[in-house]
Amino acid sequence: MSYDPRPGMSVQEIDTPALILDLDDLEYNLQTMSRFFAGKAVGLRPHSKTHKCPQIAQRQLEAGAIGITCAKLGEAEVMARAGIQNILIANQVTGAVKLDRLADLARTCNLTVAVDDAEGVRQLGETCRAAGVKVGVLVEVNIGMGRCGVEPDEPALRLARQVLDQPGLVFEGLMGYEGHLVLIPDLQERTEKVAAAIGLLQSSKDLLERHGIPVRIVSGGGTGTYDLTAGCAPITEIQAGSYVFMDATYANIRPEFRVSMTMLTSVVSRPEPKHIVVDAGLKTITKEFGLPTLLGVAGSMRYLSEEHAVIDLAEPDAVQLKAGDKVFMLPSHCCTTTNLHDVLHVVRGGKLVDLWPVAARGHSQ
Numbered sequence: 001m002s003y004d005p006r007p008g009m010s011v012q013e014i015d016t017p018a019l020i021l022d023l024d025d026l027e028y029n030l031q032t033m034s035r036f037f038a039g040k041a042v043g044l045r046p047h048s049k050t051h052k053c054p055q056i057a058q059r060q061l062e063a064g065a066i067g068i069t070c071a072k073l074g075e076a077e078v079m080a081r082a083g084i085q086n087i088l089i090a091n092q093v094t095g096a097v098k099l100d101r102l103a104d105l106a107r108t109c110n111l112t113v114a115v116d117d118a119e120g121v122r123q124l125g126e127t128c129r130a131a132g133v134k135v136g137v138l139v140e141v142n143i144g145m146g147r148c149g150v151e152p153d154e155p156a157l158r159l160a161r162q163v164l165d166q167p168g169l170v171f172e173g174l175m176g177y178e179g180h181l182v183l184i185p186d187l188q189e190r191t192e193k194v195a196a197a198i199g200l201l202q203s204s205k206d207l208l209e210r211h212g213i214p215v216r217i218v219s220g221g222g223t224g225t226y227d228l229t230a231g232c233a234p235i236t237e238i239q240a241g242s243y244v245f246m247d248a249t250y251a252n253i254r255p256e257f258r259v260s261m262t263m264l265t266s267v268v269s270r271p272e273p274k275h276i277v278v279d280a281g282l283k284t285i286t287k288e289f290g291l292p293t294l295l296g297v298a299g300s301m302r303y304l305s306e307e308h309a310v311i312d313l314a315e316p317d318a319v320q321l322k323a324g325d326k327v328f329m330l331p332s333h334c335c336t337t338t339n340l341h342d343v344l345h346v347v348r349g350g351k352l353v354d355l356w357p358v359a360a361r362g363h364s365q
């Protein structure tokens with residue numbers, strides 16, 4: 001019997017391990033975010049690293065997003081090929097091979113990229129000038145995460161001036177990602193720390209403007225901070241990504257969104273009554289934010305190996321599960337889990353309605 005997933009098929013018939021996307025819950029999240037941004041001067045530019053799926057990016061734009069954010073050049077190429085017109089690569093793109101690709105990409109869409117280094121700016125600017133294209137640039141500022149970014153104020157001003165010296169580049173503004181704050185459980189503490197971090201973007205913007213450099217865009221924010229960051233004066237764009245799917249980690253921080261993506265797994269073994277083994281391991285679900293959660297069955301996950309999850313049942317006598325039965329799991333981190341899959345099984349009311357390729361998955365170059 002050949003397996004041919006078709007619309008109308010029950011979710012329980014989908015082969016495993018499989019990512020299941022509930023369309024009602026996805027639409028709920030899109031609408032919830034869209035309602036938050038409606039009528040505000042700040043725009044939403046969702047981070048597509050969460051889904052890597054053009055069908056979802058299109059729905060985000062239809063729901064009012066002003067453009068799409070990508071992490072990687074390869075992801076941006078996939079989104080542009082799918083017709084997405086306005087793309088921010090919220091990371092540095094370096095090296096001759098990628099810079100040539102970036103210049104080619106700039107011929108097909110309105111492209112903006114982050115920079116944090118004078119030599120990087122020179123090479124990017126030279127490549128764009130030689131190719132006859134213009135690329136928008138945001139100077140990334142380190143606002144406390146300690147990942148990329150120049151230091152606030154004078155270093156940001158210096159780099160902005162270097163961007164302005166490059167005829168192939170258009171200085172658009174500043175970017176700062178407060179990733180070290182997005183999971184702070186206490187709302188007051190998160191709010192205060194976000195205000196202080198975004199204050200560094202404000203002082204940098206003020207300094208640039210005092211030197212006659214207009215700052216049109218100030219971009220930042222994630223799912224844990226979108227509303228707090230959007231409320232800070234200099235911000236013009238928010239880069240939240242995970243809100244579309246949610247996961248066990250963000251569910252505690254952001255109850256206004258629903259979990260829309262889960263993983264369907266099959267029991268492959270029940271070697272003794274008190275533990276089951278399912279067919280999703282490290283090659284299909286990630287664990288850097290903690291082990292996945294089993295849904296609808298009381299138990300605790302012991303560990304993941306490459307292709308197995310071993311689960312201790314809390315009440316073995318009450319659980320009828322046997323090999324071949326299906327169980328849902330909730331990832332602890334939706335973004336890295338999605339990247340392990342080719343396709344999202346889109347369901348509504350328990351029935352398959354579509355298959356959406358995770359087209360940019362693995363496009364890490």
Ligand SMILES: Cc1ncc(COP(=O)(O)O)c(C=O)c1O
Pocket residue numbers: 047050090177179182220221222223224239240241242243335
């Ligand atoms: C540059 C940047 N912006 C925004 C985000 C926000 O993503 P999320 O909404 O998934 O927290 C991330 C997350 O990694 C990021 O790296």
